[in-house]
Amino acid sequence: MVQERTLPQFQAPAAPISTDQGLVLYEDMILGRYFEDKCAEMYYRGKMFGFVHLYNGQEAVSSGVIRSLRSDDYVCSTYRDHVHALSAGVPAKNVMAELFGKETGCSRGRGGSMHLFSSEHNLLGGFAFIGEGIPVALGAAFQSRYRKDALGDPSADQVTACFFGDGTTNNGQFFECLNMAALWKLPILFVVENNKWAIGMAHERATSQPEIYKKASVFGLPGVEVDGMDVMAVRAVAQEAVARARAGEGPTLIEALTYRFRGHSLADPDELRSKAEKEAWLARDPIKRFESYLLEHSLTDEGALKEVRDRIQTRIDDALTFAEDSPEPNPDDLYKYIFAEG
Amino acid sequence: MAETLLFNALREAIDEEMGRDDTVFVLGEDVGVYGGSYKVTKDLYEKYGELRVLDTPIAENSFTGMAVGAAMTGLRPIIEGMNMGFLLLAFNQIANNAGMLRYTSGGNYKIPMVIRGPGGVGRQLGAEHSQRLEAYFQAVPGLKIVACSTPYNAKGLLKAAIRDDNPVLFFEHVLLYNLKEDLPNHEYVVPLDKAEIVRPGKDVTILTYSRMRHHVTQAVKGLEKKGIDPEVIDLISLKPLDFDTIGASIKKTHRVIIVEECMKTGGIGAEIIASINDRYFDELDAPVVRLSSQDIPTPYNGKLETLTIVQPKQIEAAVENMVALKV
Numbered sequence: 320m321v322q323e324r325t326l327p328q329f330q331a332p333a334a335p336i337s338t339d340q341g342l343v344l345y346e347d348m349i350l351g352r353y354f355e356d357k358c359a360e361m362y363y364r365g366k367m368f369g370f371v372h373l374y375n376g377q378e379a380v381s382s383g384v385i386r387s388l389r390s391d392d393y394v395c396s397t398y399r400d401h402v403h404a405l406s407a408g409v410p411a412k413n414v415m416a417e418l419f420g421k422e423t424g425c426s427r428g429r430g431g432s433m434h435l436f437s438s439e440h441n442l443l444g445g446f447a448f449i450g451e452g453i454p455v456a457l458g459a460a461f462q463s464r465y466r467k468d469a470l471g472d473p474s475a476d477q478v479t480a481c482f483f484g485d486g487t488t489n490n491g492q493f494f495e496c497l498n499m500a501a502l503w504k505l506p507i508l509f510v511v512e513n514n515k516w517a518i519g520m521a522h523e524r525a526t527s528q529p530e531i532y533k534k535a536s537v538f539g540l541p542g543v544e545v546d547g548m549d550v551m552a553v554r555a556v557a558q559e560a561v562a563r564a565r566a567g568e569g570p571t572l573i574e575a576l577t578y579r580f581r582g583h584s585l586a587d588p589d590e591l592r593s594k595a596e597k598e599a600w601l602a603r604d605p606i607k608r609f610e611s612y613l614l615e616h617s618l619t620d621e622g623a624l625k626e627v628r629d630r631i632q633t634r635i636d637d638a639l640t641f642a643e644d645s646p647e648p649n650p651d652d653l654y655k656y657i658f659a660e661g
Numbered sequence: 662m663a664e665t666l667l668f669n670a671l672r673e674a675i676d677e678e679m680g681r682d683d684t685v686f687v688l689g690e691d692v693g694v695y696g697g698s699y700k701v702t703k704d705l706y707e708k709y710g711e712l713r714v715l716d717t718p719i720a721e722n723s724f725t726g727m728a729v730g731a732a733m734t735g736l737r738p739i740i741e742g743m744n745m746g747f748l749l750l751a752f753n754q755i756a757n758n759a760g761m762l763r764y765t766s767g768g769n770y771k772i773p774m775v776i777r778g779p780g781g782v783g784r785q786l787g788a789e790h791s792q793r794l795e796a797y798f799q800a801v802p803g804l805k806i807v808a809c810s811t812p813y814n815a816k817g818l819l820k821a822a823i824r825d826d827n828p829v830l831f832f833e834h835v836l837l838y839n840l841k842e843d844l845p846n847h848e849y850v851v852p853l854d855k856a857e858i859v860r861p862g863k864d865v866t867i868l869t870y871s872r873m874r875h876h877v878t879q880a881v882k883g884l885e886k887k888g889i890d891p892e893v894i895d896l897i898s899l900k901p902l903d904f905d906t907i908g909a910s911i912k913k914t915h916r917v918i919i920v921e922e923c924m925k926t927g928g929i930g931a932e933i934i935a936s937i938n939d940r941y942f943d944e945l946d947a948p949v950v951r952l953s954s955q956d957i958p959t960p961y962n963g964k965l966e967t968l969t970i971v972q973p974k975q976i977e978a979a980v981e982n983m984v985a986l987k988v
Binding site: 464 | 683684686710712713717718720722723724725726727728729730731732733734735736753754757758762763764765766767768769770771772773802803805826827
């Protein structure tokens, strides 16, 4: 058997955070968690269809990275895209409506769980095939550099954050795009959410070099390993990578070590991951950990945290009502959106 | 009027559009410093710089996806496939993202991009460099597919393709780059969705595209001597097909022969026959005939290669036969 990679010991960074910033991150993580829990409930009640991949356990990565971006930066996701969309600012009601296949969904009911899009929020998409979002994200990053350097627009300093999993890092598009991003110094963050498993394929069984961040070095870009269960740590590396990208210093590969608390999708029986492994990671729940951080550093109190949780619960309930009450797409519009007009 | 080679007509189209719109850029293998493997981007690197004429590494699927991302965020990329066959390596990005993403996103994004380059059977280039991908890509929703055939239409169509807000697969033919034609000095654009009536006639409709247009033209010379008056239509747009023009011709001639360079199975002609049966069955006086390439990998040997694609004599014989069986 392959020897499993030992989880490194991380030193929590001392990057300061204000109460307001802390509560923004907390709210974002709670939103992600509660949204996904509601999705599981709706799926099992037969209200949601198709393949639904939940993000529980990985919230520190989405919140830590995307909340370090500006609203005009770009986000590119995978099939596990609900929470990235939420962190990017797509309203929960429009994501929920999309999962219900409704016209009010962010992809107008044409996309579904794995194809969330919002041009308004610069969400480039949920991409359902492994690795195919990376080149698209690279294109958005190229566009920023093109506007800045070919068209001379100094305000074109947008950064693109591209998320994908450990399984993707054995795919050619990953390597091809690391190469081009470094070659052309593109403003992009490659964020690997290493949750150890590609459905039933353990990461160590799929790759000759399990330490993904080390793969950056051969392309000459920085590779950083970070505790993906610690939003403060993710935020710290993301801020540094965003600053580098925005300054025109090129891409960064971030490997966030994390874990999904549920199966690959809601259709996955999840029989291969050991109970001990799951328990060890559940004990590292990023939300509980961040609650402790906020309280230990006297940044907030339990009452304020509860207020956040209650507010988000209401938002999720409202999103559900919105999704249920929204109309289905008009059958007359079956062919709409095949081609852009004009 | 200026006598222009087809590859220069394409180059002029790109140059004019890059001058007109600074979001237009070219990317691909050897498009920059080298000037393009068929010199369609010659000197543009010097004129527009390394970002607007971007030499890419040999990574077709990734640079195609990169163009999709650039198009989604407001640029207008032109990908040069050094050989269109290489785009099999980019099939996923072309199908899933260039083709389907606008629909899947519920209209959130548009993808204004052109994917152009040499296709078709050349002279003994071997199977992999002799592909006709138009047939493989025609089932992908959201793509427009265009094939140029003369310097005049090459220039006007490419300009239209660059201005179109949708992904356009633009097929050139490896053996047509040195065709010459006098082109107007004034600017012109040729619509992407209109077939071209190459020769009006009354006896039979010949539907063709790309290099086969020229084989048909050769065949027509012999047919004219025999008193046969065929109508020759260059499809131009392979997807969507221009059924206004095709239908009007069928209503006049009631007979159709399709001459194509793609293979017979699942080819462009197969789709046309099915659509004609749907729309114009009652107009037909004879079953539609299609002359296609053989269903084989294009052989290297010159004689076998000639046998693989449709020759003018075969076209002449097929038309004669159809007219002789006049009902």
